[in-house]
Amino acid sequence: xxxxxxMIWMLWLCVVSTPxxxxxxxxxxxxxxxxxxxxxxxxxxxxxxxxxxxxxWEFLGPAAQPREDDASGTGVPAYARRRGNGTGxxxxxxxxxxxxxxxxxxxPTGGLWYTADEGxxxxxxxxxxxxxxxxxxIAVNDANPREWVxxxxxxxxxxxATNGLWYTRNAGKSYRSINGDDPxxxxxxxxxxSATFISEVMAHPDKFNRIIVASTKGLWMxxxxxxxxxxxxxxxxxxxxxxxxxxxxxxxxxRIYDVEWLHGFRDGEVVAAGGEALLLSFDxxxxxxxxxxxxxxxxxxxxxHRMTLQYAESMPGFIYVMITCSEAATASKIGPARLFLFxxxxxxxxxxxxxxxxxxxxxxxxxxxxxxxDKNPQWMACANVQPVNISTDGGNTxxxxxKNQMHDxxxxxxWSAGERxxxxxxxxxxxxxxDKGVSWEPRDNxxxxxxxxxxxxxxxxxxxxxxGGYDVGGNYYRDGTWRHASWGxxxxxxxxxxDRDVVFTTSQNGGMQATFDGHSFDESLxxxxxxxxxxxxxxxxxxxxxxxxxxxxxxRSAHLGETWQAIFECKKVDTxxxxxxxxxxxxxxxxxxxxxxxTKGNAAAPQLWVTHNLLEQDPTLxxxxxxxxxxxxxxxxxVCIDPLDARKFWVLYTxxxxxxxxxxxxxxxxxxxxxxxxxxxxEAMALEFGPDARLYVGSASGVYxxxxxxxxxxxxxxxxxxPVKSLAINYATKKIVAGTFGRGIWQAExxx
Numbered sequence: 001x002x003x004x005x006x007m008i009w010m011l012w013l014c015v016v017s018t019p020x021x022x023x024x025x026x027x028x029x030x031x032x033x034x035x036x037x038x039x040x041x042x043x044x045x046x047x048x049x050x051x052x053x054x055x056x057w058e059f060l061g062p063a064a065q066p067r068e069d070d071a072s073g074t075g076v077p078a079y080a081r082r083r084g085n086g087t088g089x090x091x092x093x094x095x096x097x098x099x100x101x102x103x104x105x106x107x108p109t110g111g112l113w114y115t116a117d118e119g120x121x122x123x124x125x126x127x128x129x130x131x132x133x134x135x136x137x138i139a140v141n142d143a144n145p146r147e148w149v150x151x152x153x154x155x156x157x158x159x160x161a162t163n164g165l166w167y168t169r170n171a172g173k174s175y176r177s178i179n180g181d182d183p184x185x186x187x188x189x190x191x192x193x194s195a196t197f198i199s200e201v202m203a204h205p206d207k208f209n210r211i212i213v214a215s216t217k218g219l220w221m222x223x224x225x226x227x228x229x230x231x232x233x234x235x236x237x238x239x240x241x242x243x244x245x246x247x248x249x250x251x252x253x254x255r256i257y258d259v260e261w262l263h264g265f266r267d268g269e270v271v272a273a274g275g276e277a278l279l280l281s282f283d284x285x286x287x288x289x290x291x292x293x294x295x296x297x298x299x300x301x302x303x304x305h306r307m308t309l310q311y312a313e314s315m316p317g318f319i320y321v322m323i324t325c326s327e328a329a330t331a332s333k334i335g336p337a338r339l340f341l342f343x344x345x346x347x348x349x350x351x352x353x354x355x356x357x358x359x360x361x362x363x364x365x366x367x368x369x370x371x372x373x374d375k376n377p378q379w380m381a382c383a384n385v386q387p388v389n390i391s392t393d394g395g396n397t398x399x400x401x402x403k404n405q406m407h408d409x410x411x412x413x414x415w416s417a418g419e420r421x422x423x424x425x426x427x428x429x430x431x432x433x434x435d436k437g438v439s440w441e442p443r444d445n446x447x448x449x450x451x452x453x454x455x456x457x458x459x460x461x462x463x464x465x466x467x468g469g470y471d472v473g474g475n476y477y478r479d480g481t482w483r484h485a486s487w488g489x490x491x492x493x494x495x496x497x498x499d500r501d502v503v504f505t506t507s508q509n510g511g512m513q514a515t516f517d518g519h520s521f522d523e524s525l526x527x528x529x530x531x532x533x534x535x536x537x538x539x540x541x542x543x544x545x546x547x548x549x550x551x552x553x554x555x556r557s558a559h560l561g562e563t564w565q566a567i568f569e570c571k572k573v574d575t576x577x578x579x580x581x582x583x584x585x586x587x588x589x590x591x592x593x594x595x596x597x598x599t600k601g602n603a604a605a606p607q608l609w610v611t612h613n614l615l616e617q618d619p620t621l622x623x624x625x626x627x628x629x630x631x632x633x634x635x636x637x638x639v640c641i642d643p644l645d646a647r648k649f650w651v652l653y654t655x656x657x658x659x660x661x662x663x664x665x666x667x668x669x670x671x672x673x674x675x676x677x678x679x680x681x682x683e684a685m686a687l688e689f690g691p692d693a694r695l696y697v698g699s700a701s702g703v704y705x706x707x708x709x710x711x712x713x714x715x716x717x718x719x720x721x722x723p724v725k726s727l728a729i730n731y732a733t734k735k736i737v738a739g740t741f742g743r744g745i746w747q748a749e750x751x752x
Contacts, residue, residue, distance in 0.1 A: 086428020474505025
């Protein structure tokens with residue numbers, strides 16, 4: 001992710017400001033593992049084996065772009081305004097072919113959103129109830145726009161694996177799977193052990209029952225997704241006459257990312273598909289022919305190629321093809337894109353230009369940030385990191401529009417019906433232009449797709465919330481309004497329990513922004529020169545002027561960040577420890593801190609260290625001892641200290657296995673308390689005050705709870721099907737607050 005002169009570690013792309021957006025520095029170990037963890041959290045979803053309770057969860061937002069003006073108290077500098085703000089990542093847009101007011105927006109982590117008033121208001125598309133809420137693409141029946149097919153997962157950055165296709169005929173009020181069950185004829189992605197990704201789903205413009213699917217496992221099609229068992233004869237009628245059993249076939253094994261219908265060309269049955277190859281069908285998708293490859297000399301070092309196709313009805317028989325390239329599909333060095341014009345009849349390629357020099361390069365994971373005017377094929381636009389680039393001469397030259405008009409990271413650009421408006425989706429939501437891309441305004445009111453890492457709450461009935469969000473920085477809620485406090489990738493946050501006007505947010509690699517008046521985030525801090533991408537900060541639970549920050553050295557400030565001292569230095573404590581990655585505190589035991597340290601050369605081999613004289617003023621006198629052993633290897637999500645005994649604790653691992661997920665340490669041995677958490681992928685844990693020691697565990701399946709004395713876990717149902725990455729408790733309102741990766745902030749009553 002590029003933000004001005006800042007080099008920001010992007011957890012999947014790690015793109016820096018270079019001519020082509022190449023990966024120039026190694027990813028942090030945590031950034032590498034985050035992608036793997038995200039796939040584990042979404043590839044398979046657990047079925048609760050214990051008690052599941054219908055629970056009432058309230059959405060707190062944000063559901064519109066947070067305020068970012070001077071009056072809001074933002075800490076975002078003027079040069080970065082509007083470049084890192086938003087409500088969440090939108091990768092894909094669909095515009096109705098004849099009605100410019102109807103659009104659909106797909107968030108790969110936050111699901112489907114749709115508008116009937118040209119983006120003035122957006123509604124959730126019913127995907128909260130699906131086991132995988134993220135949506136990569138949608139096909140809409142333009143003749144009946146309440147009917148659509150969605151593909152789940154993330155087809156571009158591949159954070160979220162797909163579980164296939166879902167169909168609705170009532171605008172998302174209910175869905176049913178159309179993958180099929182017979183392995184010999186099913187769309188098999190929900191049956192595979194390996195992660196698979198769907199980039200686009202496309203319907204025949206006149207026969208909505210014919211669906212084409214572009215995926216990393218090839219190009220697939222079904223002639224009739226509504227085919228029922230009764231169509232197969234008397235036995236089918238007898239045993240399943242109402243059951244839909246669509247048959248799928250793979251028509252190409254090539255990795256395909258884009259499908260484009262050549263409207264108005266020949267008999268309207270010509271369709272193209274692009275990815276690592278270009279395919280053409282002249283019979284509406286029933287049969288396909290692979291086309292000759294263009295000359296890609298000079299791109300030998302970038303074997304992964306992705307073709308994005310754009311067809312203009314005013315130039316029949318020709319397709320503009322943007323070929324982006326990299327070393328691998330994601331998380332790799334990126335090469336220069338190349339623009340071609342393909343002649344469908346002659347099957348020849350004309351090279352237009354390389355996307356270098358004055359024009360911003362287009363990259364594979366944002367390949368859809370390229371569009372051509374249907375009315376005037378000499379007009380086209382492309383983007384990667386904004387600004388948008390516009391050409392009026394068929395791509396020979398491009399001009400950049402003014403910056404600071406939308407979120408930096410643009411994923412998709414397309415025209416609405418009749419080219420009334422130009423739309424863009426990006427890591428902050430959705431924007432629109434009514435003057436052919438020269439000026440843009442946000443249109444994301446109602447979209448609540450924030451990817452939340454760290455959430456904190458005030459201990460007050462006038463609720464205040466701070467959270468760090470992937471792509472959208474630090475955000476702060478007070479007086480009924482969300483405000484954008486800091487930019488970059490946002491992570492852990494603090495709201496003081498003693499003075500709710502004291503708030504801290506963090507960004508990648510150790511940056512911190514603070515307010516001491518509850519309004520102006522005008523204090524910038526960087527306590528640690530060597531921190532992980534995800535910065536961990538906490539305020540001491542009883543000494544409210546003291547905050548701690550993770551890194552190669554665990555730093556302490558006794559004066560709200562004015563000065564810092566190291567209280568845990570990896571090189572001095574243990575030469576095998578490379579980073580004090582996270583640490584855990586307890587209001588019942590103010591002198592105790594547990595530190596989770598990463599091991600050099602093997603980050604999955606955790607070390608736990610503990611001190612019981614944490615508040616010693618001389619940092620050199622803080623005594624550390626290593627917990628003798630840990631129960632299993634792996635990444636630790638959280639530690640909660642037993643309120644009755646500081647030498648006992650619960651430890652939560654981020655792992656898919658059905659056991660060994662959550663352990664209780666009694667000072668000598670560990671006891672596995674996973675029980676009915678089963679294969680739920682868990683990433684957060686909070687302990688409610690009191691001797692009963694009630695735990696809350698956040699997972700990709702929702703929030704679980706169990707007290708010390710209860711025999712098993714209860715699932716508090718009602719959250720969307722997205723991972724819960726952070727939990728906080730507001731004792732004044734008696735609410736548990738959950739930060740989700742894809743659907744923002746939610747709260748519910750503490751369980752009783």
